[in-house]
Amino acid sequence: MIHLEKRPQPSQFWAGFTPILAVIATMIAGGFMFWMLGKPPLEAIRTIFWDPLFHETFGPYSRPQLLVKAAPLILIAIGLSLGFRAGIWNIGAEGQYIIGAICGAGVGLAFYPSESVLIFPAMVLAGALGGWIWAMIPGLLKVKFGTNEILVSLMLVYVAENLLASVSQGLLKNPEGMGFPGSRNFRDFPAAYNAELISGTGMHWGVAAAFVAVIFAYVLLTRHMLGFQVRLTGEAPRAARFAGVNPSRLILFCLGTSGALAGLAGLFEVSGPSGQVTIDFNSGYGFTAIIVAFLGRLHPIGILLAGLLMALTYIGGELAQLMLGLPAAAIQMFQGMLMFFLLAMDVLSHYRIRFNKTVPA
């Protein structure tokens, strides 16, 4: 008879080891899935995890992509992790990402074709503000009326998607675009373009912001009172209340920060890699970032590594699509599987497995 015994404290060893175990399990299960789809499993796994980095012909193209894809994931996941730690569930990062992009791009496009150096900083501010405001809607509703932030933040994703469809065909449409939907391309607007900082590395301002966010979150969680309150609220809500933590302030802080970071991620994406506001420039980073946050165990350094790994599955997935004809959806499923294995193996860090022969009466 197997039973589980609750550990007095979560195991440090397992907390660090389960993500690795989950990745391995996902590779095995994913390989099985690829085999079912009639693709060579080992080759598929190698194409996803190895070739983007080390392949002779594709490596040089895909290595810079790693930072480009990881930056928004890390930026968003860092914000989400703060809330998730405190039991505040912002799952509408995708919406905040879109609104940040619309606001930031809107500010930039309003000044076209100015060459002022202040344009890009203004766009960054507008992007963060846009995401912040979008996240403040569930935040304020939660604080004022106790409305469920999970459902409100998610509903706002659909509202944001419709807004995006509207502005990319209306307000922000390129006046010289010959009727095609989508805004002006930022590549033709140097003052507002989020160019590579070091050419050939994929390093743009968003990547820099992601690294800053990781450091900032690390310091916040380990050295700052607010970070302590976030952790305390998550681990012992009652104790937090007795310790005088103001729940409303914490909710607004967590949702606001994650919204602002998601907005930033959206702005950096739209003004750089994607280049223009189009109806589908967003590629679901806001949702994948949830997996990244959990894979990184809601810890800043973990999220950094998880973001890079998840970016690798995106790039490797595209490569596998090209080389092996693996359907794009298979990668999405692969990422979903990773989340399941992770959650399943979490049991090891919170519980001890005990084997005993006698069945308790």
Add this chain to the structure above:
Amino acid sequence: MDLGQINPLLLLASLMVAATPILLAAIGEAVVEKSGVLNLGVEGMMITGAVVGFAIGVNTGSPAVGFVAAAAAGAALSMLFGVLVLYLMSNQVATGLGLTLFGLGLSSLIGKPYEGMKAPSMAKWDIPVLSDIPVLGPILFRHDPMVYVSLIIVAVTWYVLTRTRAGLILRGVGENHDAAHALGYKVIRVRLLAIAFGGACAGLGGAYVSLVRVPQWVEGMTAGAGWIALAIVVFASWRPWRVLLGAYLFGGITVLQLNLQAAGAAIPVEILAMSPYIVTILVLVVISLRGNHGAPGSLGRIFHATH
């Protein structure tokens, strides 16, 4: 805009069709939450039901078989959630989200070859005598069988939850799982059954979208219906008849905005398309003003029996 183009009779009749997918998903989720489990994977189970129902329906040529398969697929997917949450004691919010992400990927993988195909048509029932009643007949009694199946499910759910011993046990488990466990009820087993029921209902709801309402397979076609179903459960204070009311109110809004779009209203299409989501938010706010009365006591809490 020509409001005269909108026929109120047709509007009311299509309301029932528009509301049925959400009604099915919401009634299932209400039972799951009554047993004390919060499954945020409704959207994932719905879209999986939609694609499986469509694929099987197309291959067998029978929508009925499609619906059965969709219910089975939804229940199977929900068991993944059930095992993780009940046996491995994972966080319910995170696992539910994972289920939705997984379901969206799975459905687009299965659905690729079926894009652009047409669903086998489902005959409408002209209930004799009743369907000839003026006004009420066309609104209420000329629908496909699933509309009535969904109503029967609501009625049976209400009866079982409030009038039977099994329902009492299920509510007891949801209200206080430690007390129910101490009384000797099998908390895990009750919850697993509730989750399977919720999954089957979500699968049916999804299949209704792909087989009847659209009727086609389009990637991501449930478009948040699963999340709206979750909101309706809160709106309904976990009561079956109020779930019906909520779903039909919501169906009404959806149909109205679609009709306004078709009638060429002066309001931009995007504003109309986002209106169901905004209305859901407003409804949630109004409900929360009143306080969350009726939420099961153990909702979302992890159950771990030490003895």
